[in-house]
Amino acid sequence: STSASTDDLRAAFRHCVEIVRARDYETYLCTLALPRASAPAAFAVRALNAETGSVVGNAESVDAAVARLMWWRETMTAGSAGTRAGHPVALATLAALGNEPNARARTWMRRMIEARIADARSDGPPRTIADLERYASDAHGSALTLALDACGVRNADADHAVSHLGQAIGLSALLRGTVAHAKQRRCYLPSDACARHGVSTESVYRMEPSEGVRNVAHEVASAAKGHLDSARAMASRVPDDAKPFLLQAVPVGRYLDALEARDFDVFDEAVAKGGAPLLTQGAIAWHAFKRAY
Numbered sequence: 575s576t577s578a579s580t581d582d583l584r585a586a587f588r589h590c591v592e593i594v595r596a597r598d599y600e601t602y603l604c605t606l607a608l609p610r611a612s613a614p615a616a617f618a619v620r621a622l623n624a625e626t627g628s629v630v631g632n633a634e635s636v637d638a639a640v641a642r643l644m645w646w647r648e649t650m651t652a653g654s655a656g657t658r659a660g661h662p663v664a665l666a667t668l669a670a671l672g673n674e675p676n677a678r679a680r681t682w683m684r685r686m687i688e689a690r691i692a693d694a695r696s697d698g699p700p701r702t703i704a705d706l707e708r709y710a711s712d713a714h715g716s717a718l719t720l721a722l723d724a725c726g727v728r729n730a731d732a733d734h735a736v737s738h739l740g741q742a743i744g745l746s747a748l749l750r751g752t753v754a755h756a757k758q759r760r761c762y763l764p765s766d767a768c769a770r771h772g773v774s775t776e777s778v779y780r781m782e783p784s785e786g787v788r789n790v791a792h793e794v795a796s797a798a799k800g801h802l803d804s805a806r807a808m809a810s811r812v813p814d815d816a817k818p819f820l821l822q823a824v825p826v827g828r829y830l831d832a833l834e835a836r837d838f839d840v841f842d843e844a845v846a847k848g849g850a851p852l853l854t855q856g857a858i859a860w861h862a863f864k865r866a867y
Contacts (some may be wrong), residue, residue, distance in 0.1 A: 583669055586662035587614045590621035593663065597624040600825035600848060603855050607862040608725075608818045615670035615724035616819070622650070622667045623717040626687055631758060632695045639694040647687040651680045653830040670724045679723050686716035699761045699768070699775060703745075703797050706764060710744020711737060718743075722819050731808055734817035738805040739820055745798035746826045749791055749833065756781050762789045763840075781841045786826075791838040799830050809866065820867035824858050 594617055595602040602626075605616050620753045626646050633639035649664050671679050689712035699727070700706050716801070748755075748762040755762060768775070771786035777789065805823060828849055836842045848854060852866040861867055 583665065586666040586669070587618060589662040590614075590617045590666045593621040593624050597628065599851065600858075604821040604824070604856050605850075605859055607821055609815075612725040612818070614666075616721045618663065618666035618670040619717055619721040619724055621663045622646075622683075623686065623714070625663050626690050627713065629690060631754070631760075633694070636694055640691055643687055643691045643694060647684060650683045650687065651675075663866055667724075671720075672842070673789060679720060682716040682720040682723065685712045685718070689713040689716075699763060699765045702764050702766050703794060706745055706794065707741050707763065707797065707801075708740045710748070713740075714744040714747070715740025718819065718822075722816060724851060725819070726818065727813075727816045729813050729816055730815060731811040732819070735805045735808040735812050735816075735820060738801040738808075739823055739826075742798045742801040742805065742826050743822055745794055745801070746829050748817050749794055749840055750829060751799070752778070752791075753781060753843060753846055763787070763794065767793050775807060783839055783841050786839040787840065791833070791840045795833055797832055798826070802826055802830065806867065814865050817865050817867055818862060821858055821861060823867040824856055824861050828854060828857065 591602075596607060598620070601620055605613060605620060608616050626643060629642050629646075630639050633642060646664075649661070650667065668675065675683065689709050693709065694712075700709065715737045718740050719733060722732060722736060750764070752761075756779050759779050761775050763773065763778060766774075767773075767790045768778075768786075771789045773784065773790055774787040777784065802823060805820065808818070825848065829845070832845045832849060833840070836845050839845070
């Protein structure tokens, strides 16, 4: 039969938890802080984001990456129960969305995956910070909204706060990934800011620290901080049941502070690794306890 057994589903949800823990430990800690009833659905959605987000960096070629992402898009937005059964993350995410995702959920998934397809097909750095923000909103903001949706939290203020947080998460992740991307000859520092500050893409690939690179990173980090501040400024209007879904604001804020303390040196691997996990865990737990983010 095409419907998954309870054991299959349980295994699929466990697999999602492992994926988030292995690929994005800070998001794993944030998701652990969610109410027990919401955690499985949120882990599934965040595992989907981690899976689709790792395709471009791991694929042998652009064509292979695009083909894989198109499989994800088809499976998540139009696939039959049979196709989904083949992948635990697809299985768990669709179960979390009630097996037949509504039009709203399908829109968010499509947006999230199409952002990754556009990234796979792009042949150079994004042009402007606005281009980066659009990508971050589509890839990360959509995942946050989808998690709210999967857990039945519907609120316009929460959606608005989440769209800002998604941009802060996405911009920070791209800054934080500068070294890993450079090793693959990929660069997400906007080309117009690089031109303004005399930074060549080749110098980024060679990971040559310079005042120019720090200035570009400062511009991107300032945009991320602006979105983080906007998300936090809405806290009084965001309902309490939505606040735990915004806990990723905590590690993002900590990363941006650490980057600023190192004078925006995106090649500093210690900053990219993040602070001590126990301190991050403590900060997340404290914010969760205070119903803050």
